[in-house]
Amino acid sequence: MKILSSSQIRDADKHTIENEPIESIDLMERASASFSKWFIGEFPGKCKVHVVSGKGNNGGDGLAVARILKRNGYEVKVYTTSDEGSEDFNINFHRLPEGIERKVVDDSLGSIETGVLIDALFGSGLDRPIEGRYAKIVKEINQFAGQVVSIDIPSGVYADNPVDGEHVVEATHTVSFQLPKLAFFMAENEKFVGDWHVVDIGLDQNFIDHTDSRIHMVTLEDVRSYLKKPAKFSHKGNMGRSMLICGSSGKMGACIIAARAALRSGAGLLTCYVPAVGENIIQTAVPEAMAMVSTFQDYHVEEANFKGMDAVGIGPGLGTEDQTEMALRKWIKQLEVPAVIDADGLNMISSRPDILKHVPEGTIFTPHPKEFSRLAGEAEDSFKRLEMAREYAKKHKVIIVLKGAYTAVFDTEGSVYFNSTGNPGMATGGSGDALTGIITALLGQGYSSKWAAIVGVFIHGLAGDEAAEDLGCISMTATDIIDYLPDAFRHVEMR
Numbered sequence: 359m360k361i362l363s364s365s366q367i368r369d370a371d372k373h374t375i376e377n378e379p380i381e382s383i384d385l386m387e388r389a390s391a392s393f394s395k396w397f398i399g400e401f402p403g404k405c406k407v408h409v410v411s412g413k414g415n416n417g418g419d420g421l422a423v424a425r426i427l428k429r430n431g432y433e434v435k436v437y438t439t440s441d442e443g444s445e446d447f448n449i450n451f452h453r454l455p456e457g458i459e460r461k462v463v464d465d466s467l468g469s470i471e472t473g474v475l476i477d478a479l480f481g482s483g484l485d486r487p488i489e490g491r492y493a494k495i496v497k498e499i500n501q502f503a504g505q506v507v508s509i510d511i512p513s514g515v516y517a518d519n520p521v522d523g524e525h526v527v528e529a530t531h532t533v534s535f536q537l538p539k540l541a542f543f544m545a546e547n548e549k550f551v552g553d554w555h556v557v558d559i560g561l562d563q564n565f566i567d568h569t570d571s572r573i574h575m576v577t578l579e580d581v582r583s584y585l586k587k588p589a590k591f592s593h594k595g596n597m598g599r600s601m602l603i604c605g606s607s608g609k610m611g612a613c614i615i616a617a618r619a620a621l622r623s624g625a626g627l628l629t630c631y632v633p634a635v636g637e638n639i640i641q642t643a644v645p646e647a648m649a650m651v652s653t654f655q656d657y658h659v660e661e662a663n664f665k666g667m668d669a670v671g672i673g674p675g676l677g678t679e680d681q682t683e684m685a686l687r688k689w690i691k692q693l694e695v696p697a698v699i700d701a702d703g704l705n706m707i708s709s710r711p712d713i714l715k716h717v718p719e720g721t722i723f724t725p726h727p728k729e730f731s732r733l734a735g736e737a738e739d740s741f742k743r744l745e746m747a748r749e750y751a752k753k754h755k756v757i758i759v760l761k762g763a764y765t766a767v768f769d770t771e772g773s774v775y776f777n778s779t780g781n782p783g784m785a786t787g788g789s790g791d792a793l794t795g796i797i798t799a800l801l802g803q804g805y806s807s808k809w810a811a812i813v814g815v816f817i818h819g820l821a822g823d824e825a826a827e828d829l830g831c832i833s834m835t836a837t838d839i840i841d842y843l844p845d846a847f848r849h850v851e852m853r
């Protein structure tokens with residue numbers, strides 16, 4: 359699913375109005391009806407609803423929603439900051455039926471105790487920080503004890519840029535029209551956006567499909583269409599020969615987790631290249647994997663042989679000893695197959711950036727934000743980090759998997775794909791090692807680097823979601839994520 363900027367969405371609105379054709383006020387009605395349908399589903403008890411409207415079209419939506427909810431049996435009170443506004447605001451203001459209490463407010467809503475508050479103060483037309491009387495209103499909205507639902511976007515949040523003011527509505531839910539907004543994927547906006555939802559308002563799909571956007575959200579349907587089904591005549595040899603270079607003394611767990619995750623992701627033949635300390639451990643813990651053992655006891659110091667391999671995963675539990683770093687340099691120089699580099703592998707590259715020039719095109723890096731800042735420098739905010747990761751991926755011709763609540767995959771052409779699965783329970787030790795194992799296995803099965811990353815991240819998150827459903831976010835572990843991989847793959851396969 360594409361994510362469009364607010365100016366692109368405005369163009370889509372305009373195009374729909376001209377070409378469907380539909381009057382602007384009727385499109386507002388359609389949007390408000392979609393919002394109301396969502397609202398009635400979420401709050402079926404006919405609670406008291408307070409609608410706070412600005413004077414733009416977001417406020418106009420609020421007024422239309424007030425009317426629709428009143429018709430559906432809700433007790434509705436409307437607070438407007440003005441009795442006059444945009445053309446469509448004015449029409450909806452005059453359409454407000456009898457029986458809706460209304461109040462034109464200056465800088466205070468007065469006391470609101472119960473019910474649900476709908477925030478229709480500002481939408482995508484916000485063009486400066488919220489100040490003065492509007493700031494006081496936002497303060498009151500945030501002091502309200504009940505749930506707050508923002509129409510389209512929380513007032514004070516920009517769709518495509520970082521928040522620049524102190525006064526921003528903190529919504530419980532945000533109901534966005536037609537498509538999600540880039541702002542929803544940024545960690546610092548979580549407290550404003552709350553849980554977000556998208557409702558269809560019937561904008562011209564053909565126009566959206568032809569609008570150039572390099573920002574996407576990965577959906578189940580996307581992954582479903584890219585998932586390779588094992589062929590009837592497949593055998594272990596053509597399901598990919600993969601190697602994990604992993605482990606050091608005290609960090610063999612990372613290796614085990616990555617190996618198990620690879621096997622649960624369809625790796626045909628898996629070899630774990632480990633230092634001597636890891637031989638018994640990996641052979642006992644993961645009997646399905648072969649072990650290739652380095653002569654040195656505690657950590658990697660030697661060259662590896664990738665002959666016959668289809669994919670390599672480098673990183674889980676490697677440690678960052680100087681000699682391991684020298685070994686890493688050799689591995690990278692002789693890489694001829696698709697590879698994913700994680701964790702300590704990335705940390706070593708950060709401290710010796712000259713290794714970068716040997717990294718083959720299309721290699722996947724899977725940093726979390728801290729590892730990414732070691733690679734590319736600190737970012738002021740998530741929007742800047744997004745641009746930095748995009749530039750880094752383009753410049754070094756690598757696929758970046760920037761891990762976070764919405765893990766983002768950056769391809770070498772400047773496109774970014776936000777993941778839509780996963781939960782806070784996955785921020786647990788070993789979760790990243792499992793991801794490395796999954797991506798290695800997919801690379802081995804012939805997925806392109808970009809799609810191995812996108813599909814791997816999605817499946818990893820989905821397995822985490824299935825685990826969280828049964829075990830809860832607090833108790834789940836990386837091993838649980840692996841245990842739920844079969845459910846996740848089945849879920850994607852189901853048609």
Ligand SMILES: NC(=O)C1=CN([C@@H]2O[C@H](COP(=O)(O)OP(=O)(O)OC[C@H]3O[C@@H](n4cnc5c(N)ncnc54)[C@H](O)[C@@H]3O)[C@@H](O)[C@H]2O)[C@@H](O)CC1
Nearest residue numbers: 371386389414415416480481482483484485486487488510
């Ligand atoms: N046809 C369309 O374009 C549709 C638009 N829709 C709604 O329209 C919204 C966008 O409407 P608008 O473009 O009218 O914008 P807004 O409703 O967000 O408000 C814009 C107004 O607020 C003022 N303003 C901006 N920032 C301010 C600030 N910090 N302090 C004080 N005043 C400020 C602007 O000067 C302008 O008068 C969307 O978010 C969506 O809710 C929907 O009805 C769907 C259809």
Ligand SMILES: [K+]
Nearest residue numbers: 477480511513
């Ligand atoms: K709003």
